[in-house]
Amino acid sequence: MSFQHACSTADIGPAEALSVTLSTADATDVAVAIVRDSDGTWHAIGDRCTHGDVLLSEGEVEDGSIECWGHSARFDLTTGTPTLPATQPTPVYPLSIDEDRVLVDVDHPTQA
Template sequence: MTAQRACGVGDVAVSSAVRVELDGVAIAIVKDSAGDIHAIGDTCTHGEISLSEGFVEDDAIECWAHGSQFELRTGKPKNLPAYEPVPVFPVTIDGDDVLVDVQNPVKL
């Protein structure tokens, strides 16, 4: 795995997201309502909007502009207007570091 540090665990509050860029790829690091950390592509597939500026509820993040929700584990949209998924990246927690492998997106 070619994981690299994206942020610290404490940099992301529960039910929120932060935007990072790794190897030129915009990533949303999201902590869901259960406290699990996910890494997904930060750009909504419907409107080129940053998902990290959206709303996190349970296991999904919602684009603030058009309301599409994306599942954090699969990247699949839960509702329209988006119909294309966002990429999901492997996450490893190493101490206080959130490591993300942008070279090997999860294949679902």
């Protein structure tokens, strides 16, 4: 599988995140946080904190990172690298904007 429609650009304002579930080529569901940083930059990362199994999409978006509301770990939106208490990165997925459509490729994640 390749890029698939995740949401519309109108669905997410600056410094907001949205939880979506997308499917890999082998039909595995993947929870993804679609994030629009405060500067308008778009990102797609795994939607689970690697420390506390909390939805990252419910956290605060600020300065290129998203905060897990469970224990305040922050995950870099570009690399997935966390701050303590989390120690494991979250996957980062390729994202593309096509007119008003946000497209994500969950088959080719990257990690720090």
